[in-house]
Amino acid sequence: MKQFLIHIVCLCMYIVSYGQEEFHVFPKDHNETPGTQNGTGTINNPWDLQTALSQKPDIVNSGDTIWLHQGIYNGRFISTLQSLKSNTFITVSGFKKEKIILNGNVNSSNKNVLEVKGKQVIFKNFEITCLGYFSRNAKDEDFEVITGLEHSSGEDCQFINLKIHNNPGLGVGSWKQTGGSLFDGCVISNNGYIARDGRGISEGMYTQNISSKTRIIQNCIIFNNYYKGVEVWSANKKAKYEYVKNYEIKNNVIFNNGNPAQQFKDNLIIASGDLNGINIAKNVKVESNFFYHNSDIKNGQIGGDAASLTIGFNKNAPVENVTITGNVIIGRNNALRILHAKSLTFENNRIYSGYVTLNASVLEHINHWNFKNNIYFTKKSASFRVAGDKDYNLERWQSNFGIDQSSIWQHIKEFDMPSVVNVTKYQHRDLTYKVVLFQKDGLDVLVDFSKPALKEGLSYRIYDVENSNVILQTGTLSEDRKITFPMQLSAFEKPLHNTTAQKTPSNFGVFVIEFNAQRSTPVSDEKDNIFKRFFKWLGF
Incomplete structure (x- = not known):
């Protein structure tokens, strides 16, 4: 019996060790164990980062982990890693709590600090940035646009606890062929530059989705990017198919975007610029987020342009099946803009704004809206401003359109909420x-x-x-x-x-x-003790 169990245990250990391998990466200029192209990925003979990110599935595959060790990785990198086993990931992670920085402020024809082309890969626990001096002004001779994270292709990737900041371009571009992806716990800030005409350019995150799989953006902090915070959006005016759909955006804090260019812009926009009415932003859930632009709320400051949340952009492509629930929306005159929406649920939100901005086209679809349990804090009681129509106070808004029956209005000076x-x-x-x-x-x-x-x-x-x-x-x-x-x-x-x-x-x-967690017995020792007791029972 023992002999049989010994064979089973050995087989299991072989399968585990074969199925889940660990590889190691060090900066090329590391003093003791520099990463090289000719390395083997071991702790004593590590890879450089680009070599690790270029490995074929016969070397790095499902369940494997690539550990990045402390240091600055100078370069612009492309990952083509892909996991071939369904629902099983390759992980590229910073090692323990070590500080890992990908620095894209180098001479390169590549325009991204990190471009991701693979599928089912988890990237977590490192920074993506540009260090040192670089121009932020398009008028400068040495100016160069550099994107932080370019997720160009490959479904079901995860981006966890990344810090993407100070890139003179887009923070994150996650495009239509990258459905099923997750952004969790990322901090995306201070990305972008000043255009020749003085406008702020580049968002914290620009994202599209052609897939039926849901893209999730959760627990992220996105702020102080030169243009908008998050764009769920396409500027294509002549689209032939849908690719702005199927999102969950929840429990994020998105604030002060546009601030570095001195023009507050949308913290979040969900829309499409399609004139054909084909590529319509749809099936988007926005839940329990905090949207904010600088305001002296104690003194009722509300003037100026500072949209925090915008729904819809083009009359020919009104959003469909968009749900906005449990959010705090704080801005200036037009903190909340509902421009073109065919079907919209808006519930349990708290709004601080000069007024709610709406376009006349909403009157064609407002009978498909579901509004309730909202609190509106505005500077005038006639707070629902429909362009091309008139301003409505809450009572007339409710009676004319049959919505928001359980909502309330208060003056902006009454605004308050739990600390x-x-x-x-x-x-x-x-x-x-x-x-x-x-x-x-x-x-x-x-x-x-x-x-x-x-x-x-x-x-x-x-x-x-x-x-x-x-x-x-x-x-x-x-x-x-x-x-x-x-x-x-x-x-x-x-x-x-x-x-x-x-x-x-x-x-x-x-x-x-x-x-600071304190453990009397390391986890690895506990596992070792289990094996030791088992092998002792086997007679070793």
């Missing part, structure tokens, strides 16, 4: 939480960490995402599990990357808090 907007644990980072706070008077906020069941005595570090290279506060979790977060940040060093971009005022902040 702790959201505390979300990062799924793929140990004991790390995203904390979104709003306190219109700019007072410090007490956050309760008892619900995550964290243990007393854990040490912690707090970072402001707008200045994430500096530890804002440290401490130890007390018996009551409550931590005070500072909202008055004006005394801190200005964190933004250019002199015109303004930091958020003290009424709003996004923070990351990391707790």
Whole structure:
């Protein structure tokens, strides 16, 4: 019997080791173990990054992990990795908590810091950026457009805990042939440049989807990009098929996009520019997000152009089956724009805006809308402004169109909400939480960490995402599990990357808090003990 079990165990161990291999990558200029093209991918003879990303499926395949070790990887890289086994991924990840930076500020004909062409690959735990000096102005002779992450082809990829920032071009381009992809826990900021005419160019994320598979964007922080935050969009005016569809956008914080160019732009737009009425933005769910543009809410500041959420763009392509639920939408005069929408659900949202902007075309479709349980904070009671028609107060809006029956209106000076907007644990980072706070008077906020069941005595570090290279506060979790977060940040060093971009005022902040986990016995030792006991039973 034991002999039989020995054969089974050996076979299982062989299958596991054969089916899931680990490979290692180091920068080319590493002092001890530089990565090379001729490496074997072992810890002592590692690959360079481009060599690792070019491996064929007979070397790196389903279930394998490529570990990136600490350092700066100078270059512009293309990944053609692909997993051939359904629902099983190749993983390209930073090793443990080491700091890995892909730096695209190099001489190259490639226009992307990282281009992804493969399928079923997970990329996580590293930065994509341009370091050092580079021009942000298209008028400069040395100016060059560089995209951070170009996801050009390949379905079912995942992008987890990536920091994509300070690229003189698009932060993320994830295009129509890349359906089923997931963006989770990414920070996308300060991407873009100034065009020759002075406008801000390049979004945090520009995305399309031709697939029936749903694309998910969740738990991300997207801010201070030179143009819009997220565009679920196509500018093609003569489309012949649909490719802006099937999205879930949930629990993200998207704020102050357009700020570096001194023109606030849409934090999120869902639309299409198609004149043929074929490529219609449809089947999009927007749930529990926080959209924000700088506003002195305590004093009722509302003037100026600062759209936070826009639905629809072209009359010939009104959006269909778009659901907006549980969001906070804060901006200036036109924070919420519903321009062209055929079928729209809008429920349980809280809006701070000068007014709600609508185009006359919505009157053709408004009987297909489902609005309820919203709270509108605007500067005038006649807050629903239909271009080409008239302004409606909530009562007339309800009676004329039969929608929003359970919604309420209040003046902007009455705007308020719970100070702790959201505390979300990062799924793929140990004991790390995203904390979104709003306190219109700019007072410090007490956050309760008892619900995550964290243990007393854990040490912690707090970072402001707008200045994430500096530890804002440290401490130890007390018996009551409550931590005070500072909202008055004006005394801190200005964190933004250019002199015109303004930091958020003290009424709003996004923070990351990391707790230090303590284990008496490493996980690997526990696993080893199981095997040791088993082999002891076998007589070894």
